[in-house]
Amino acid sequence: MSVSVARTHEPDTWQQAVIASPERSIRVLAPAGSGKTETLARRVGARIAAGVPPRRILILTFDNQAKGAFQRTLQRLDVNGPVEIRTLNAFGLRILTQEFPDERSRAGAAFYGPEEPLLATLVEESDGGKLVELFGTLKSHLFDPRDFSAKALEAWVMRAYPQLVPEKFLASYPQAGHAKPFSQQLRREFVRYEEFLDNRRMIDFDDQKLRSYVLLDANPRVADAVRSRYSEVIVDEFQDINPLDQRLIEIVSRDATLVITGDDDQAIYGFRWASAQHLIRPDAAFGRAFTSYELRTNYRCPRTILERSRELIGHNADRVPKNPVSGVASPGSIEVIGHDGRLVEAGEIARTIAESVAADPELSYGDIGVLTRRNAHLDEVQVHLIARGIPFAIRADRDLVGDWNAVLRLLDLSTMLRSRTGLAATDYRPAIASFKWFPRAIKQDRLDDFAGLDLTEVMLSLRHGNIPTRSLHQFENALNYLRQARTIGAELEAIESRFLGYGAQPKGKSASNAEETGTDDSSLALLRKILAGRESTRDGAIERLREFIARAGEVKGQEGARVDLSTYHSAKGRQWKIVFLPWVSGLSAPDPLTRKEFGEMESERRLFYVAMTRAADRLIVGHPSARSKEWTSPFIYEAGLLARPKAPPARPKQAALAATSRSAGTKPPKQPARPRPARIPRKA
Structure with missing residues (x-):
């Protein structure tokens, strides 16, 4: 649960200007905590009071969370009437069903296995959803699978190839020799995927918008x-x-009054091909002149936090300049603390949370958020919160205990596979449920169908489920690796890479390279570290894992408020009284996979700005100490949270030489070349 700031005052000067604006094309720049939703809701009320029927006002939102916020705010302000509030996807689907009833409009998701070899490899190295995500990217760039230029699509894919594929895939299949065949294969698979959907009378998520736009564009009367x-x-x-x-x-x-609102400094979805340029330069995007307004008062962030976040985001060049002021009475506080390692820091975070809640009767666990760049960076925090019995909330698929429960079940399976009678009595469902490359329909919906089957029957049933042959071979190999592992460390490594799909390295890369570049996204890396002292005793390590999972179950069963664990991305739109930003290093902010040539450094800076501005009272930022192998993020220096370290002093000889040349007004003389040793002729 994140805190909310009560709004009891009347609209301020900047908000009132938006509410009363008579312009037909309006841009509202609304930084974090500026009361954007309430301002727009009040504008809707003013428009209705001026005689506009509520049904003639359309509000389009990015997701259902924003839609719900508008609905609640309109209700709280007693703005009555059938104002239409929809997400963009829901609006597109409504157009399809009402205006084009002959078009297929049953939205859904189905497992699609590619035929093209490069795409099959891509799916195996990532997951089944990556290919559908690529098709969605093509559709978001207005490529219609029913009518597109093959030449234009292939040319666009070749240009965007480094951004379309994951970093690991790119390392194995570089742009120079693989972009062209990849574009040709993707074009052919794009057409097959459309046939696949048509045969099932379905559309996918992106079709909801694409089909409605294409049909409106082709039917002017309906439009x-x-x-x-x-x-x-x-x-x-x-x-x-x-x-x-x-x-x-x-x-x-x-033909309507158009009000666009947002904050280009919070444009953090570039990986989804969203672009803040539409907000920065709306005149060019819409062909109409926009009047711009800024909601200047920030009702969330106290002055100290607002000033530091402004200093950070000011380093971005491609943005609309803004002049926010804090509307919070207290100055707030920022603490910047260095730590020697993630586990040590996580222990300090858990201790600080426990002490803060104990010292302040008005503070609950729900008033506290711990935010990181990647989900995997929350693992150490989870361990220490569980150890202290502090309840927390985290996205289900990143719950540490979920991964470790799967590990425990696979270790039990490994025990059975090692026994002489194990093959006949083994339940293979834990292996099927944990195998990353099987579709969700197999791992969840049909999992009970595999109860009581031996390995031969399991493989036959999987073949009947249209699982690609390559995935079946991978599954068999994974079971063999698990059975042949001689130590618990080797078992964990097999589970990590062969089942859960973590740590799979591109060609030419080793696991140690991944750790050095900070790309290890596995919770098992932490588990190996915790169980390191017990690797020689397999039973002891497994027993300790059982104890930890049982303790985690007790913490999860607690009722009441919970500390929120979230990524920077997922924290957008939320706020907490106390926010921890752990381990802000040069290997997390910016992310090591950030590609500067695509302007993603500015996107990473915006992401850290979003994280900083979630704090409504106290911001605690952790970073690597001088004794750590990692280094402090440049964003900490850019925000003025720490002074930049001074460059090492010049050597005395060089400094004296430079001073002499400066006083003489000439360049420093070149040092004479070191004489080469005389060449000794070979003896005949």
Whole structure:
């Protein structure tokens, strides 16, 4: 649970300007904590009071969370009437079902296995959803699988290849020799995927917007009818839209008052191909002149936190300059603490949380958030919170105990495989459920179908489930590796790479390389460290793991508020009284996979800005100490949280030489070349 700031005052000067604006094209720059949702809700109320029917106002949001926030705010302000509030996807689906009933509109997701070799490798090295994600990227750039230029699609894919594929895949299949065949294979698979959906009378998530836009664009009369319904269109989080979103919004709002709102400094979804350029330069995107307003007062962040976050984001060049002021009475506080390692820091975080809640009766666990760049960086925090009995909330698929429970079940399976009678009596469901490369339909919906089957029957059933042959071979090999492992360390390594899919390295890379570059995203790396002293005693290590999982179950069973554990991305739109940003190193902020040539350094800086501005009272930032192998993030220096370390002094000889040359006004003389040793002729 994150805290919310109560709003009891009337609209301030900047908010009132937005509420009363008579312009037809309005851009509202709304930084974090500026009361954007309430301002827009009040504008809706003012428009209704001025005679605009509620049904003629359309609010489009990025997700259901924002949609719910608008609904609650309108209700709290007693703004009554059937104002239409939809996500962009839901709006596109509504157009399909109402205006084009002959079009297929059953939205859903189904496992799709590629035929092309490069794409099959991509799916095996990532997951089954990566290919559908690529198809969605093509659709978000207005490539229609029913009607597109093959030449244009292939050219675009070749240019965008380094951004389309994961870093590990790119290392194995570099752009120079693989971009062209990849683009050709993706083009062919794109057409097959459309046939796959058509045979099932389905559309996917991105089709909801693409099909509605394409059909409106091809049917001007229908488009005119849709536009005639709305007098005002309000679009929230405009910095997060992609090219397809922009086209759909433009075709619907062409005759209406258009209000776009957002904060380009919080544009953090570039990996989804969202672009803040639509918000930064809306005149070019829509072909109409926009009047710009800024909500200057920040009602969330106290002055100290606001000033430091402003200093950080000021290093970005491609942004709209802003002048926010704090509307919070208290100055707030920032603590910057160095630690020797992640586990040590996590222990200090757990201790600080326990002491803070004990010292302040008005502070609950739900008022505290711990935010990291990657989910894996929360593992150490989970361990120490469980050890102290502090309840916490985390996304289900990143719950440490979920991974470690799967490990325990696979270790039990390994025990059975090692026994002489194990093969006949083994339950293979834990292996199937944990195998990353099997589709969800197999691992969840059909898992009970494998109860009581021996290995031969399991493999036959999987073949009937249309699992690719290569995945079946990988599954058999994984079981063999698990059975043949001689130590618990080797078992954990097999589980990590062969089942859970962590630590799979590109060609030419070793596991040690991954650790050095900070790309190890496995909770088992931490588990190996915790069980390191017991690797020689397999039974003792497994027993300790059981004890930890039992303790975690007790902590999870506690009722009441919980500390929120989240990534920077997932924390957007939320706030807490106390925010911890652990281990802000040069290997986490910016992310080591950040590609500067694509402008992603500015995106990483925006992401850290979002993390800093989640704090409503106290911000605690951790970083590697001088004794650590890692180094402090440059963002900490850019924000003025620490003074930049001074460069090492020049050597005395060099310093004196430079001083002499400066006083003489000439360049320093070149040092004479060291004489080469005389060449000794060979003896005949």
